[in-house]
Amino acid sequence: MKKVRLAFGLVLLLLITGCSVKQPPVGKKVIPDEDNYIIKALFYENNNKVDQAVKIYKFLYEKTDKPVYYEKMIEDLFYLKKYQKVIALSDKYLKKSFDKKIFMYKIFALLELKKVNEAKKELLTKLNKKDDFFYKMMAFIYLKEHKYAQAAKYLKSLYAMTHDKQTLLQLVDILIKLKKYNEALAYLRTHLDMYGCEYDICLRLAIIYKQTYDYSNLATIYEKMGKFDRKYLMFALRIYLDNGNYKKALQLINKNNLGDEYKLIVYETAKNYKKAAFYAMKLYEKTAKLPYLLKYCTYSYEANPTKATAKKIIPKLKYLLKFYPSAYLYNFLGYIMIDNNINVKEGLKYVQKALELHPDNEEYIDSLAWGYYKLGKCKEALEIIQNVHLKDKEILKHKILIKKCVKAENDIRKNYKSNKKRSFKKKK
Structure with missing residues (x-):
């Protein structure tokens, strides 16, 4: 059972991330031993006897009329790949009351049966276009069809409604796939200005700057990412040194208190032997490490x-x-x-x-x-x-x-x- 759930979980990752569908609480007990039935159903699920769990959830729903048991029944039927039954039971329930989770599994069942147009029609007729769930589902369908431009269109609308980070990352990944780097950058930079450097956002920016050989902006983003991991400060420093931007390299070192060792590296790279000798002696006096004394001798003579x-x-x-x-x-x-x-x-x-x-x-x-x-x-x-x-x-x-x-x-x-x-x- 776990393997089946995991495999489908990978397919649903785009949609489920940040999904607003909530599982209703079980609430007060309506029948005696209601908790025992729930425990038994969970036991069957964990032991790969999902068909037995379905029977228990069906019984509990009939006795209590609680939507959560119908949802669980539909969910387990979906994982059993009984897609036609999922659709039939979903339609039965949705006629009297709309439940977003049940509706979601109906859409997934239609997609598994290759009824893509029917799934789209259901979304267009049953959901309000002001509902973010509509855009998530439509984007998911177009991604499943590998129609990335259409998926991007719905994700743009979704992001405009929610400003959700995960939606933005999905959108940017599609735009990168479509090689629309400038558009992806525009979205990311705007989000960065509004909410600051969130790790995933800055990482996407770094990927684009690297792919487009924009090392100046790449170094700037690496500096911002230094708060997550100091290795990014080293990446930024390397770019500044490789491009001969020694002033920015020193500013980075001073701003982040990296120490005199890095100042020595900057002056060595810049072939400023007088300054290199100064910091080599300073480090030798501080640490008594002989390699610094050798560097002092070498750079002193190089300088004069x-x-x-x-x-x-x-x-x-x-x-x-x-x-x-x-x-x-x-x-x-x-x-x-x-x-x-x-x-x-x-x-x-x-x-x-x-x-x-x-x-x-x-x-x-x-x-x-x-x-x-x-x-x-x-x-x-x-x-x-x-x-x-x-x-x-x-x-x-x-x-x-x-x-x-x-x-x-x-x-x-x-x-x-x-x-x-x-x-x-x-x-x-």
Whole structure:
């Protein structure tokens, strides 16, 4: 029984959501043991003996004349797929009194029997067009027929009457299916302005903005959805960073108190190394986490690659090496010592340690060549840097200077030999 109810429940989802049909209360007992009969009927339903439950509800209705028992009888007959009986019994009851729930099951029975036109006729003649139930049923029928434009028409009328969120979501889903994105957006934005960011409404807006590549509005909606889940703030932040809108990214961080970690990410992405260094040090002082200290050293030098900056961060890099003896750190420390002529020989030792860990890294090979150049060993430097093929601006500059140095050395040797020959000839 449960499986049958579940299967049909999926079909009825559109209609039942927000449906105004109410089940009448049982009220005062009219016959002795009335409660016992109800319990017995429920027992039969739960044990898949629905036909037995129907008999009990029929008996209870005949004895009490309470509409709730007739409704239950009709409902169980529908789940037993006795559609013709549902229609016959519904007609019998509806002749003397209109009951919305019984009428609903009659419409469903007609639809199951493929009598769609008859179902529509019943709705048009039996229901007042000011009744929201009429529009729900008509929309349901057209959806069942896959006539989405007609279904949308009735849902628009229904939404105009009720301003119900579920109706709006159903309407928007149909409009999206019909690729009427602007119309769907108009409905959603109006609802948003009137009632604020309800999760389902904002989620539909996000779906449309994503499908139409409107990332600016998508980020705005994600910000609003941050009150439901902070992951949406991260989605918004990612969009701002990807689009280079660093001002909005910082506003989002400040507004939602996301913290200095995210400010650091913004300044890293923006390549604002001075600010990045500031926040890296601030976070290091707050947490004592060494990766922040490394970031401070890196960004400080990126922001101001001078001898003064190098001298300031060298002790910190040496301290970091005690905990992270990585190739990157060895090379970074060695290179700034070489490049700023602080201690070229010591710098070369650090670079060589980096190469021991990663012998094929062309940046480290360049650092080694640059060290030899600084020591005036241009020929050795040229032999080393010829193994570097990276198209890096700094490396290309090193290559030019090293080649000039070798050429100058060769010119000196040529001049020396030439002068020596002349001197020898004069002596003769």
